[in-house]
Amino acid sequence: MAGLTAFFAAFAGALLAILLAAPLPFLLLKPVFAWMVRRFVKLVMSEPYNENLWEMMTALQHHPPRIVVENALRASSPGVLERPFGSPVKRMDFSGLVFSPAQLSVLPAPESAHVDLRLTIGPAADKPLKLELPILAAGMAYGLGLGERVKIAIAKGTAAVGTATNSGEGPFLPEEREYARYYILQYHSGHWAKEPETLRQADAIEIRLGQGAIASAVGQIRPVSIEEKARHMLQLPDNQNLVLPSRHAEIKRPDDLAKLVDKLRNLTGGVPIGVKLAPGARLEEDLEHIVRAEVDFISLDGGEAGTKAGAPIMEDDFALPTIFALVRAVRFLRERGVKDRITLLSGGGYSTPGRCLKALALGADGIYMGTSLLWAMTHDQVLKAIPWEPPTQLTWGSGMLADRFDEEEAAGRLANFLTSFAEEMKMAVRCLGKTSLKELNADDLVALDEWTGKVTGVRLATEPYR
Incomplete structure (x- = not known):
C-alpha cells in the first residue's frame, strides 16, 4: 500500500x-x-x-492562386494541362430555387406514407430498365480512370440499393458486370468493349457523343495513367497513348445515328439505347437528331460535370450549365410530344438530395452522380493517403495506393450514402403533400430571384400563388 x-x-x-x-x-x-x-x-x-x-x-x-498554380504547371511542361474533378468555376445552379411546403391549403402526406422513387429507363423499349432509385452511378472508366477495386465497389454498392452503374469509356471489366445488378454499357468512339458478346451483357447501352467536362475533345490517355491490367486488355504497348477519337467511325453525318441505334437495339434484343452528350447552344438541333433516331433515353451532362483529367479550357469554357441544359431539354421533349417515351437523365454537379430533387421537379427523370459518390464511398479511407498524398491515389487505377483500397468497406459506405439520399428525398416528397416522384413538377418550387425564374419558368417568391 x-x-x-x-x-x-x-x-x-x-x-x-x-x-x-x-x-x-x-x-x-x-x-x-x-x-x-x-x-x-x-x-x-x-x-x-x-x-x-x-x-x-x-x-x-x-490572379487567384488557382490561376497562378495552373500557369506555373503549364510553364513546367509543354503538354496539355490535365485537371481532375471538373471545373471550379461557379456557375448558376439550383440554389436559387426552394420547395414550397405543404401545410394547410395543401396537407403534407402522412409520415407513414410510402413514397415511390422508382425509375424506368426506356419505358417503350422491349426490355425497359427498372430501378428502385432515380440516382445512378455516372460513367467512370475502369483502368483509364478508376481502379478495379473501385469499380467493383460501385457495382456492389449500387446493386445493394437497386440502382445502376455505368461502365464509362474504359475496357469491359467482367467482375464489374458480375457484381452489378443493373449495368449500363457506354458505347464510345474507341475500338474496345464493342464485341457482340460484350454488348449483349448490358441492361442498357449509352452512345457517348460527348460529356460535360471535356465536350467532344479527343482523349489522349498516357501510358502512365492506364492501369496495367487494363493496358493488357486493350492490347496497348507500354509506351503508346490510348486515343479516344472525337467522332464515332459509324457516325459520319447526323442521320447515321439512327442506323447505329437500330444496330444496337437489334443486337441486344431490345434493351434501352440512349445517347450521352454535352449541351451547347445548338442543344435543340442535337436533340432533334436524337429524337429522330428513336432513342429510349438521353443523358445530358452539364458543364459542372467531373472527370479524371480534363484540360481547364474544356472544363471551364465549354458546355452549358446543368440547369440551363435541363430546362431547355425538358421543354423541347415536351413540345415534341416524346417526354413520356424518352427518359431524360441529367448529370453534372449534383451533390445533395435537395439539388437532385429540384432537378426531378423541373423534369429530369433520373440523376447521374460521380464525384460525390467517390468522396462518399472512400470516406475515412482517405486517411490512408493524406496528408502526404491526395486521396485520388487510392481510387485511380494508376494510383500508388490503389492496392490499399478496401472495396467491401467502400461498397457498404456507398450503399449507406445512397440509402440516406433516398430517405431525405422521401421526407421532402411527403412535405410537398405527395407520395411519388412522378407527382413532382415545377409548381412545387419557388424562384428566389428574377434570373432563376426566367431561366426555369418557376414563379417568383414575390408573387402570390395562382
Missing part, C-alpha cells in the same frame, strides 16, 4: 513539474516572436511596393 502511495505521489509530482515547465518555452520565445511581428509590420508599412512582400497579396487578388 505504501509503495502504491509513493507511486501516485511521484506521478503527481512529475505531472505538476510538466505543467509548470510547459509555459517556459513560450515565455522565452515570446519576446522573439513579438520582435519578428513588429519587424514584419514595419517593413510592410514602409517599403515601396516593388520591394514589398505585400505585392504578392494584391497580385493574388488579380
Whole structure:
C-alpha cells in the first residue's frame, strides 16, 4: 500500500513539474516572436511596393492562386494541362430555387406514407430498365480512370440499393458486370468493349457523343495513367497513348445515328439505347437528331460535370450549365410530344438530395452522380493517403495506393450514402403533400430571384400563388 502511495505521489509530482515547465518555452520565445511581428509590420508599412512582400497579396487578388498554380504547371511542361474533378468555376445552379411546403391549403402526406422513387429507363423499349432509385452511378472508366477495386465497389454498392452503374469509356471489366445488378454499357468512339458478346451483357447501352467536362475533345490517355491490367486488355504497348477519337467511325453525318441505334437495339434484343452528350447552344438541333433516331433515353451532362483529367479550357469554357441544359431539354421533349417515351437523365454537379430533387421537379427523370459518390464511398479511407498524398491515389487505377483500397468497406459506405439520399428525398416528397416522384413538377418550387425564374419558368417568391 505504501509503495502504491509513493507511486501516485511521484506521478503527481512529475505531472505538476510538466505543467509548470510547459509555459517556459513560450515565455522565452515570446519576446522573439513579438520582435519578428513588429519587424514584419514595419517593413510592410514602409517599403515601396516593388520591394514589398505585400505585392504578392494584391497580385493574388488579380490572379487567384488557382490561376497562378495552373500557369506555373503549364510553364513546367509543354503538354496539355490535365485537371481532375471538373471545373471550379461557379456557375448558376439550383440554389436559387426552394420547395414550397405543404401545410394547410395543401396537407403534407402522412409520415407513414410510402413514397415511390422508382425509375424506368426506356419505358417503350422491349426490355425497359427498372430501378428502385432515380440516382445512378455516372460513367467512370475502369483502368483509364478508376481502379478495379473501385469499380467493383460501385457495382456492389449500387446493386445493394437497386440502382445502376455505368461502365464509362474504359475496357469491359467482367467482375464489374458480375457484381452489378443493373449495368449500363457506354458505347464510345474507341475500338474496345464493342464485341457482340460484350454488348449483349448490358441492361442498357449509352452512345457517348460527348460529356460535360471535356465536350467532344479527343482523349489522349498516357501510358502512365492506364492501369496495367487494363493496358493488357486493350492490347496497348507500354509506351503508346490510348486515343479516344472525337467522332464515332459509324457516325459520319447526323442521320447515321439512327442506323447505329437500330444496330444496337437489334443486337441486344431490345434493351434501352440512349445517347450521352454535352449541351451547347445548338442543344435543340442535337436533340432533334436524337429524337429522330428513336432513342429510349438521353443523358445530358452539364458543364459542372467531373472527370479524371480534363484540360481547364474544356472544363471551364465549354458546355452549358446543368440547369440551363435541363430546362431547355425538358421543354423541347415536351413540345415534341416524346417526354413520356424518352427518359431524360441529367448529370453534372449534383451533390445533395435537395439539388437532385429540384432537378426531378423541373423534369429530369433520373440523376447521374460521380464525384460525390467517390468522396462518399472512400470516406475515412482517405486517411490512408493524406496528408502526404491526395486521396485520388487510392481510387485511380494508376494510383500508388490503389492496392490499399478496401472495396467491401467502400461498397457498404456507398450503399449507406445512397440509402440516406433516398430517405431525405422521401421526407421532402411527403412535405410537398405527395407520395411519388412522378407527382413532382415545377409548381412545387419557388424562384428566389428574377434570373432563376426566367431561366426555369418557376414563379417568383414575390408573387402570390395562382
